[in-house]
Amino acid sequence: MRILVTGAAGQVGAEVVAELERRSEGMVKGPGLDVIAADRSRLDVSDRDEVLAAVTALEPDVVVHPAAWTAVDACEDDPDRAFAVNALGTRNVAEAARIVRAHVAYVSTDYVFDGTSIRPYNEWDAPHPLSVYGASKLGGERELDPSATVVRTSWICGRTGPNMAKTVLRLAAASSGPLRFVDDQHGSPTIASDLAAKLVELALARRQGVFHVTNAGATTWYGFAREVLAAAGWDPGRVEPIPTSDLAPPRRAPRPEHSVLDNAALRLSGGELLPPWQESLAQLVAALTR
Numbered sequence: 446m447r448i449l450v451t452g453a454a455g456q457v458g459a460e461v462v463a464e465l466e467r468r469s470e471g472m473v474k475g476p477g478l479d480v481i482a483a484d485r486s487r488l489d490v491s492d493r494d495e496v497l498a499a500v501t502a503l504e505p506d507v508v509v510h511p512a513a514w515t516a517v518d519a520c521e522d523d524p525d526r527a528f529a530v531n532a533l534g535t536r537n538v539a540e541a542a543r544i545v546r547a548h549v550a551y552v553s554t555d556y557v558f559d560g561t562s563i564r565p566y567n568e569w570d571a572p573h574p575l576s577v578y579g580a581s582k583l584g585g586e587r588e589l590d591p592s593a594t595v596v597r598t599s600w601i602c603g604r605t606g607p608n609m610a611k612t613v614l615r616l617a618a619a620s621s622g623p624l625r626f627v628d629d630q631h632g633s634p635t636i637a638s639d640l641a642a643k644l645v646e647l648a649l650a651r652r653q654g655v656f657h658v659t660n661a662g663a664t665t666w667y668g669f670a671r672e673v674l675a676a677a678g679w680d681p682g683r684v685e686p687i688p689t690s691d692l693a694p695p696r697r698a699p700r701p702e703h704s705v706l707d708n709a710a711l712r713l714s715g716g717e718l719l720p721p722w723q724e725s726l727a728q729l730v731a732a733l734t735r
């Protein structure tokens with residue numbers, strides 16, 4: 446089975462490639478895998494000709510598609526780029542995959558929701574993005590055939606690339622003063638390696654439809670920062686809660702207040718859920734501070 450991974454140098458892309466390599470080395474039982482890791486320099490998803498040429502030449506069985514422009518605030522200032530990469534780029538991937546009959550597994554986001562729900566969002570709740578980024582990712586979802594896998598996730602932290610766990614560790618090491626994080630945005634932190642394992646499982650099984658996939662449990666960025674410090678053996682009491690309105694400078698893109706995702710499709714179909722976020726975060730922090 447040949448698998449093409451877009452955005453392969455990103456947080457999720459790198460872990461997807463690592464998970465596929467683990468499987469192809471026989472560490473996980475399954476078919477032999479031929480993994481093609483395409484970072485942006487090798488495959489720019491916003492370039493239709495390039496995508497069609499690459500996919501028809503490579504003839505993958507499955508395309509795992511985490512490539513995206515993920516700079517949420519920058520997307521507000523350049524909606525054309527956001528839609529060119531996240532929405533039209535996904536149209537290009539979907540079109541090319543259709544030609545070679547490859548299965549597509551797309552990674553989407555909790556930011557497709559407005560965060561006004563008082564309960565976690567399930568896969569059948571109506572999206573209503575607040576930001577350009579969220580709208581462009583929803584646009585990507587709408588480019589896919591119903592047979593595609595769509596994995597919506599949230600608050601990703603992994604070994605590769607910048608993320609909030611690394612930011613907390615960096616700020617904590619840089620000064621002994623208080624660290625301020627917002628306590629009025631609620632979500633589920635998700636560790637990239639856990640997400641990648643489930644994403645690969647769903648993609649290889651050609652599971653159809655939308656799946657919410659996050660680590661279990663929810664918190665605020667304040668609670669998250671405290672947990673990062675505790676996992677690193679530092680004093681979580683250094684973290685102080687602030688409202689989003691106190692962020693300086695203010696963020697350009699509005700964030701959903703409550704974007705906890707109910708992993709309902711997995712849960713109701715008897716699928717194994719991801720472990721609690723604190724457990725996986727502790728392992729990530731150990732790896733980052735080793």
Ligand SMILES: NC(=O)c1ccc[n+]([C@@H]2O[C@H](COP(=O)([O-])OP(=O)(O)OC[C@H]3O[C@@H](n4cnc5c(N)ncnc54)[C@H](OP(=O)(O)O)[C@@H]3O)[C@@H](O)[C@H]2O)c1
Pocket residue numbers: 451452453454455456457458484485488489490491510511512513514515530534552553554555582598599600601602606
């Ligand atoms: N991070 C989160 O908290 C979060 C939450 C929910 C959902 N998601 C979704 O999860 C997926 C993976 O996110 P991530 O955290 O791994 O983001 P990431 O680290 O920014 O990875 C995205 C990758 O896509 C690449 N890319 C950007 N434009 C591209 C283009 N035109 N063609 C091909 N590749 C391109 C980027 O390359 P360059 O770095 O060279 O631009 C980057 O390597 C995305 O679809 C994102 O929307 C992320």
